[in-house]
Amino acid sequence: MRVLLVGGGGREHALAWKLRQSPGLKLWAAPGNPGIADAATLEAVKADDIGGLCDLATRHDVELTVVGPEAPLCAGIVDALAARGLGAFGPTREAAALEGSKAFAKEFMARHGIPTGSFGAFDSAAAADRFVDASAGPLVVKADGLCAGKGVVVCDDRAEAHAAVRRMLVEREFGAAGARVVLEERLRGREASLMALSDGERVVLLASAEDHKAVHDGDRGPNTGGMGAYSPSPLCTPQVIRFVLDAVMVPTVRGMAREGRPFRGVLYAGLMLTADRGPMVLEFNCRFGDPETQVVMLRFGEDLVPWLSGAAAGRLPAGDPRWDPRVAVSVVLAAPGYPGSYPQGAPITGVEEAAALPDVAVFHAGTRRRGTELVTAGGRVLDVCALGADLGAARARAYEAVARLRFEGMHFRRDIAARGQSLARPSPS
Ligand SMILES: Nc1ncnc2c1ncn2[C@@H]1O[C@H](COP(=O)(O)OP(=O)(O)O)[C@@H](O)[C@H]1O
Numbered sequence: 001m002r003v004l005l006v007g008g009g010g011r012e013h014a015l016a017w018k019l020r021q022s023p024g025l026k027l028w029a030a031p032g033n034p035g036i037a038d039a040a041t042l043e044a045v046k047a048d049d050i051g052g053l054c055d056l057a058t059r060h061d062v063e064l065t066v067v068g069p070e071a072p073l074c075a076g077i078v079d080a081l082a083a084r085g086l087g088a089f090g091p092t093r094e095a096a097a098l099e100g101s102k103a104f105a106k107e108f109m110a111r112h113g114i115p116t117g118s119f120g121a122f123d124s125a126a127a128a129d130r131f132v133d134a135s136a137g138p139l140v141v142k143a144d145g146l147c148a149g150k151g152v153v154v155c156d157d158r159a160e161a162h163a164a165v166r167r168m169l170v171e172r173e174f175g176a177a178g179a180r181v182v183l184e185e186r187l188r189g190r191e192a193s194l195m196a197l198s199d200g201e202r203v204v205l206l207a208s209a210e211d212h213k214a215v216h217d218g219d220r221g222p223n224t225g226g227m228g229a230y231s232p233s234p235l236c237t238p239q240v241i242r243f244v245l246d247a248v249m250v251p252t253v254r255g256m257a258r259e260g261r262p263f264r265g266v267l268y269a270g271l272m273l274t275a276d277r278g279p280m281v282l283e284f285n286c287r288f289g290d291p292e293t294q295v296v297m298l299r300f301g302e303d304l305v306p307w308l309s310g311a312a313a314g315r316l317p318a319g320d321p322r323w324d325p326r327v328a329v330s331v332v333l334a335a336p337g338y339p340g341s342y343p344q345g346a347p348i349t350g351v352e353e354a355a356a357l358p359d360v361a362v363f364h365a366g367t368r369r370r371g372t373e374l375v376t377a378g379g380r381v382l383d384v385c386a387l388g389a390d391l392g393a394a395r396a397r398a399y400e401a402v403a404r405l406r407f408e409g410m411h412f413r414r415d416i417a418a419r420g421q422s423l424a425r426p427s428p429s
């Protein structure tokens with residue numbers, strides 16, 4: 001099969017690594033990265049250049065385009081490819097609204113009885129302010145559109161909520177993405193997420209994974225794109241998984257089909273596990289999570305291509321995929337200053353030594369080549385992943401690999417997956 005992979009981060013490297021194992025595969029990646037170059041032929045087309053990507057897919061006679069990031073999905077890359085008769089894994093623009101518009105997602109959940117907190121959606125500051133004044137408890141203020149993870153303000157009191165409304169609707173801090181805001185009831189509990197593949201009708205859950213958003217050990221410091229992950233997550237007990245499948249994933253896919261925008265691709269549900277009301281949806285994403293995908297791909301126990309091409313074509317393979325019963329852990333190595341501003345271009349050493357360890361994979365998240373040298377080119381630089389018989393073994397192996405890697409100012413969390421060790425043993429997937 002001839003496949004084009006769109007994107008160039010750690011998630012896409014993990015997908016490329018897994019796709020590569022498919023027999024007879026011819027793989028291109030745009031724009032890719034130096035790690036993906038080991039698995040695919042790179043093409044210098046940016047992930048948001050929809051016309052350029054369509055030309056590329058046509059030129060290489062690609063049968064399946066796998067889209068990593070949300071921006072091209074929300075901008076309609078799947079529709080543009082379909083208009084040229086080309087198949088793609090990912091939702092159409094209309095279906096990607098589950099991620100692209102938080103107001104659409106909340107209103108959709110309300111229409112279909114999918115468990116989520118109460119909310120209001122506003123484009124006028126006066127109306128939003130009235131909602132804040134009338135609210136019983138603390139709120140979360142969210143810009144409606146895509147903000148690369150920066151458009152959410154979790155507020156402790158009304159004053160903070162008013163200030164967030166002002167920043168978004170009056171000062172237009174997020175431009176058009178914040179021209180509408182969603183005000184949500186602030187939920188309490190532990191956060192988890194689950195991903196599922198869908199072909200528009202059927203839903204297949206992927207193995208659970210849990211990421212670590214805060215920059216410092218002990219979940220302290222500002223949020224990042226994710227500092228590491230592990231799979232399976234002990235928070236996702238068989239009961240939670242069953243509930244999310246039956247009460248979230250299946251009704252969402254059915255509802256989207258009924259509303260004339262069938263969802264094909266990966267549906268990612270961000271969840272709050274509340275003590276009194278069970279799992280509640282915080283948000284949907286319309287693509288693979290980063291860094292959850294890195295650990296999930298390590299455990300995916302079969303050829304990925306039939307699953308992605310099946311979802312794209314509207315007929316997923318029967319049954320569930322097999323999963324490696326081992327535990328996967330991924331530790332992100334970040335540039336100094338991240339998640340604030342950070343330097344680029346620092347030489348990286350030790351990648352080959354680390355990757356040569358058994359059951360280790362080093363995925364490139366933000367790297368580039370300078371001549372023959374590998375240098376940093378992003379805030380999250382490398383995802384150091386390992387499999388182990390249990391959490392302790394997987395963690396030990398991942399940190400053994402981390403110890404081989406160096407670049408100036410590199411920082412990482414030392415407690416990735418440690419919280420999993422304090423919880424009961426999870427179900428296998
Ligand atoms: N209703 C809510 N109650 C409590 N915390 C929330 C709520 N909604 C979002 N959050 C917190 O804010 C984070 C980001 O919100 P999310 O909806 O996932 O947006 P995005 O990932 O697009 O930034 C969540 O991971 C969660 O920690």
Ligand SMILES: [Mg+2]
Nearest residue numbers: 149270282283
């Ligand atoms: Mg989120």
